[in-house]
Amino acid sequence: MSDEHQETTSEGPLPVASIDDPHMREAVGNPRRAENSIALFLVLGILGVGVFGAAYVQNWKPWTLGVSLGLGLFFLGFGLSAWGKYLMPQGPFSEARHALHSARAEREAISAALVERTGVVIRRRGMLGGLLATGFGIFGIVAIFPGLRSLGPLPGLTLTKTNWRRGSLLVDANGRAIHRDTLDPGGIVTVFPAGYEDNTQSQAVDQTVLIRVQFTDLVTEKGRATWAPEGYVAYSKLCTHAGCPVGLYERQLRLLVCPCHQSMFNIDDGAVPEFGPAPRPLPQLPLYIDALGFLRAQAPYDQPVGPGYWERTTT
Amino acid sequence: MSLAAPRTKRQAKSARGSYGRVGQVIDELDDRLGIAKGGRVFLDKIFPDHWSFLLGEIALYSFIVLIATGVFLTLYYVPSQTEVIYHGAYAPLRGLKVSEAYASTVNLSLFVRAGLLMRQMHHWAADVFLGAIVIHMARIFFTGAFRKPRELNWTIGLTLLTLSLANGFIGYSLPDDLISGTGLRIMFSIVLSIPFVGTYIAFWLFGGNYPGTVIIPRLFIIHVLILPAIIAALIGAHLFLLVRQKHTQFPGKGRTADNVVGSPMYPTFMAKTTGYMFMVTAVLTVLGGIAQINPIWQFGQYQPAKISYAVQPDWYMGWLDGALRIMPSWEFTAWGHTIPFVVLLPAVVFPGLIFTICYAWPAIERRFTGDNDIHHLLDRPRDRPKRTAAGAAMIALMLTLLGASATDVLANFFQVSLNEVLWTFRILVFIVPIVVGVFTWRICLEIQGGGADIGKRKRALIVTRSATGEYRTVETAPQPDDQHEELEPIEVPVKIDMTESDGDTAGEPGVRTVSR
Structure with a gap:
C-alpha cells in the first residue's frame, strides 16, 4: 500500500510469534464459555433472518419484516464482533509509523x-x-x-405579476364563485381568479385568502375605503417572509398566522405583521361586489406578492 | 526480489508452497499486480481500539445502507411532477389529482412488499448518517485529530457533511408531499433573498417561477447520481488519507508518535467491524420496521395553497429553521432594490459563516497556538480548555437553534405565549453558547490535574483502621486479571509458531516474549 518506499519493513526477519505468547491468547479468560455464547448469538441470528424470509413470503405486516431482519442481523453482527473481541489474539499489537515526508x-x-x-x-x-x-x-x-x-427563463418581471386582473371573479379551489352570502362573519376561504383555480403554477402565486370580518364595509387602511365591501377582505396568502401559505386564521384575535415561522398578520389593520419574522404586510386585494352579488377584484395587487428579493422596488 | 522470473508454477509451488490453494492464488496475483507485500502490510494495518473511533464507522455503514435501500427505491419511484388522477389502491387518494412522484411514493410504501421497510430504513439511515458524521466530527475536533498533518481530511469530512446535509434535504423533498413541498417553497425564497443573483439562480434551479415542473426530476438526478457519486468519491479519499497517514491514537502505555497500537486489520478488526456493520444495519432495520417516519400518504399531495401545522424538518435542518424563526423582521429597501435580511442573514450568511469557521478552524488554531508540528497523539479535551470551550459553545449554539425550530410546539406544550417562547430563544441563542463555553473552560481547568492513571485498570481501595484508630487507604495488590495491562505492544506476527513452547523463546529471531 502506502509503504512502497519504506523498505525497512522487509529488511529484518518477518515477525513470528509463538502460539503461547501472551499476545496470542484469547482476550477472554474463559474461551469455552465465550465460544458457546457466540454460537448461541449466531444461531439466533440465523433464526432471525430465516423468519424474515418467512415473513416476506407470507407477506406479513411490514413491522415483522423490520424486526425479524433487524434482530437476525443484530445477532449475527453481535456474534461476529464478539468473536473478534473475545476469541482473537488479545495483543496489543503495533505497527511502526514512518514519517510521511520524503528526503x-x-x-x-x-x-x-x-x-x-x-x-x-x-x-x-x-x-x-x-x-x-x-x-x-x-x-x-x-x-x-x-x-x-x-x-430556465430569466426572471424578468415574472415575480411582480399574478393572474389577478381588474374584474377577476373570485372562485374557490373547486371553481365556485364567491357570492356576498357565501361566508358569514368569521368565515374564511382560499380564492383564486376564475379560470386559474385548477392550475398548480398559478395557484402558487395567485393564492389569496378571503375572510369575512363583518357585515359592513371594512377600512383596513387610509385610501382603502372601498377595498373590503360588506366586510369581505382579501389578502395574498403568500407569506412575505419565506413564501409559505399563511394558512391559519385566529378568529378571536383576527390574526392570520403562518404555520412555517409563526408570523402573524392583523387582518383589521392591513395585514401588518404583529409578530414573527415577516417584514411586510400581506398585500391586500381590492374587491367589489358585482351586480349579481359576486365578489370580484377591483384591480390587481398593487405590489409583488410573497417574500423579498433584490429586484423588488417597493416597500 | 523478482520471484516471478524464470520459475514455473510448479517450481514456485515447491519453493514456497506450503500454503496450498491460497498460496497459488497469491502467486498468480503477485506476478501480475505485485500485491504480496502491500497486501500483507494492509492485513497488518493496526486499528486503535478506542470506542470513539467507531463513530465514523457508523456513518460509513449508514451510507452503505443508504445506497442499498436507495437503489431499491429508485426501482419504484417515478421522478415526475406530471399530474395524474390517482386510481391506485390507496382509497383516500382515489380521484384526486396527484403528481406521479407522490403517487409512486405512496405505492412503493403501501403496496410494494418490503417497500415501506426500505423507505423508512432509507430515511432513518439518512438521519443516523448525518448524526454519526456530526458526532464523529465532534470527536475529531475535541481530541485535536484535525491538526497537522490531517487538515485535508478535516476539510474532506466537512465537505462530506455539507453535501450530505444537502442530499438529505433533497431526498426529503422528492416524495412531493405537502410537507416537503413547503420546504422547497422556503428553499426557493431563501435563494431569492440573495442580492444581485438570487432571482436568476432561483429561476434557473426551478426552471422558472416556483413551483414549475422540473424541480423534482432535477433534484432526483442530483440526489441519486451527482451527490452520491461525489460523496462516495470523497469517502474514498477520506479513507485513503486515513490509511496513508495512519490512525491517530490516545497516549498510553507503549503508544508513541512513532507507532499505532491496537488490533490488526486481519482478522481481529475485520471481524469486529463487519459485525459492527451488521449491528448498525440491524438498528436501522428495526427502526425502519417499527418507528414510522414521514408517512407521506397521510400528508397528502403538495398543493401550493395548502399547508400543514406544526411541521418540523429533519433534525439536521432544524438549526436553519430555528435561525429563520428567531431572526427579527429586517428588510432593507432603497434605490429600487430590496435586501431581505430576515431571510438572507439566518439562511445564507449564517450557515456560510458557521461552515467557514469550521473549514478554517485548523488554520485558526495554528495561528493562535503557533503550533506547526506534526501530531499523531490525541489531546484529551480537558488539556485544551479553549478549544474544548469553543467546540462546546458551537454545539450549544446549534442545539439552541434546533430548539428554536420548535417554538410553536413548545408554546403549545407548555401553554405559554408564542411571543414569550420566541423572545426566550432570541436571548438564549446569545447567552447559552457563552455560558456553556465559559463553564466548559472552567471545568476543563478544574479536572486537568486528575487522570494520570488513564488507561490503567482501576484497583479497589481498602480503607483500614489500625488498633490506634488510624485510618489508612491501601490499594489492593494487582490481580492476575490485571496482567494484560502490562504487555508491551508487539508487531503483528506474520507467522505463528504452532508448537507449544516452554515459554523460553527469547533466543529465536523476531520473537519477543514479554514476561508476565
Whole structure:
C-alpha cells in the first residue's frame, strides 16, 4: 500500500510469534464459555433472518419484516464482533509509523522539475501560453450559457405579476364563485381568479385568502375605503417572509398566522405583521361586489406578492 | 526480489508452497499486480481500539445502507411532477389529482412488499448518517485529530457533511408531499433573498417561477447520481488519507508518535467491524420496521395553497429553521432594490459563516497556538480548555437553534405565549453558547490535574483502621486479571509458531516474549 518506499519493513526477519505468547491468547479468560455464547448469538441470528424470509413470503405486516431482519442481523453482527473481541489474539499489537515526508533531495527534485521546466519550456513561449489561457477563459464563459442559461427563463418581471386582473371573479379551489352570502362573519376561504383555480403554477402565486370580518364595509387602511365591501377582505396568502401559505386564521384575535415561522398578520389593520419574522404586510386585494352579488377584484395587487428579493422596488 | 522470473508454477509451488490453494492464488496475483507485500502490510494495518473511533464507522455503514435501500427505491419511484388522477389502491387518494412522484411514493410504501421497510430504513439511515458524521466530527475536533498533518481530511469530512446535509434535504423533498413541498417553497425564497443573483439562480434551479415542473426530476438526478457519486468519491479519499497517514491514537502505555497500537486489520478488526456493520444495519432495520417516519400518504399531495401545522424538518435542518424563526423582521429597501435580511442573514450568511469557521478552524488554531508540528497523539479535551470551550459553545449554539425550530410546539406544550417562547430563544441563542463555553473552560481547568492513571485498570481501595484508630487507604495488590495491562505492544506476527513452547523463546529471531 502506502509503504512502497519504506523498505525497512522487509529488511529484518518477518515477525513470528509463538502460539503461547501472551499476545496470542484469547482476550477472554474463559474461551469455552465465550465460544458457546457466540454460537448461541449466531444461531439466533440465523433464526432471525430465516423468519424474515418467512415473513416476506407470507407477506406479513411490514413491522415483522423490520424486526425479524433487524434482530437476525443484530445477532449475527453481535456474534461476529464478539468473536473478534473475545476469541482473537488479545495483543496489543503495533505497527511502526514512518514519517510521511520524503528526503530533502526528493523535495528539491520535484521543486526543481516544476520551476526549471516552467522557465525553460513554458515561459519562453509566453504568447502560446497567453493564447491558450484566452481560449480556455472564453470557453469557461461560453460554457456558462448551456450550463446555466438553458436551465430556465430569466426572471424578468415574472415575480411582480399574478393572474389577478381588474374584474377577476373570485372562485374557490373547486371553481365556485364567491357570492356576498357565501361566508358569514368569521368565515374564511382560499380564492383564486376564475379560470386559474385548477392550475398548480398559478395557484402558487395567485393564492389569496378571503375572510369575512363583518357585515359592513371594512377600512383596513387610509385610501382603502372601498377595498373590503360588506366586510369581505382579501389578502395574498403568500407569506412575505419565506413564501409559505399563511394558512391559519385566529378568529378571536383576527390574526392570520403562518404555520412555517409563526408570523402573524392583523387582518383589521392591513395585514401588518404583529409578530414573527415577516417584514411586510400581506398585500391586500381590492374587491367589489358585482351586480349579481359576486365578489370580484377591483384591480390587481398593487405590489409583488410573497417574500423579498433584490429586484423588488417597493416597500 | 523478482520471484516471478524464470520459475514455473510448479517450481514456485515447491519453493514456497506450503500454503496450498491460497498460496497459488497469491502467486498468480503477485506476478501480475505485485500485491504480496502491500497486501500483507494492509492485513497488518493496526486499528486503535478506542470506542470513539467507531463513530465514523457508523456513518460509513449508514451510507452503505443508504445506497442499498436507495437503489431499491429508485426501482419504484417515478421522478415526475406530471399530474395524474390517482386510481391506485390507496382509497383516500382515489380521484384526486396527484403528481406521479407522490403517487409512486405512496405505492412503493403501501403496496410494494418490503417497500415501506426500505423507505423508512432509507430515511432513518439518512438521519443516523448525518448524526454519526456530526458526532464523529465532534470527536475529531475535541481530541485535536484535525491538526497537522490531517487538515485535508478535516476539510474532506466537512465537505462530506455539507453535501450530505444537502442530499438529505433533497431526498426529503422528492416524495412531493405537502410537507416537503413547503420546504422547497422556503428553499426557493431563501435563494431569492440573495442580492444581485438570487432571482436568476432561483429561476434557473426551478426552471422558472416556483413551483414549475422540473424541480423534482432535477433534484432526483442530483440526489441519486451527482451527490452520491461525489460523496462516495470523497469517502474514498477520506479513507485513503486515513490509511496513508495512519490512525491517530490516545497516549498510553507503549503508544508513541512513532507507532499505532491496537488490533490488526486481519482478522481481529475485520471481524469486529463487519459485525459492527451488521449491528448498525440491524438498528436501522428495526427502526425502519417499527418507528414510522414521514408517512407521506397521510400528508397528502403538495398543493401550493395548502399547508400543514406544526411541521418540523429533519433534525439536521432544524438549526436553519430555528435561525429563520428567531431572526427579527429586517428588510432593507432603497434605490429600487430590496435586501431581505430576515431571510438572507439566518439562511445564507449564517450557515456560510458557521461552515467557514469550521473549514478554517485548523488554520485558526495554528495561528493562535503557533503550533506547526506534526501530531499523531490525541489531546484529551480537558488539556485544551479553549478549544474544548469553543467546540462546546458551537454545539450549544446549534442545539439552541434546533430548539428554536420548535417554538410553536413548545408554546403549545407548555401553554405559554408564542411571543414569550420566541423572545426566550432570541436571548438564549446569545447567552447559552457563552455560558456553556465559559463553564466548559472552567471545568476543563478544574479536572486537568486528575487522570494520570488513564488507561490503567482501576484497583479497589481498602480503607483500614489500625488498633490506634488510624485510618489508612491501601490499594489492593494487582490481580492476575490485571496482567494484560502490562504487555508491551508487539508487531503483528506474520507467522505463528504452532508448537507449544516452554515459554523460553527469547533466543529465536523476531520473537519477543514479554514476561508476565
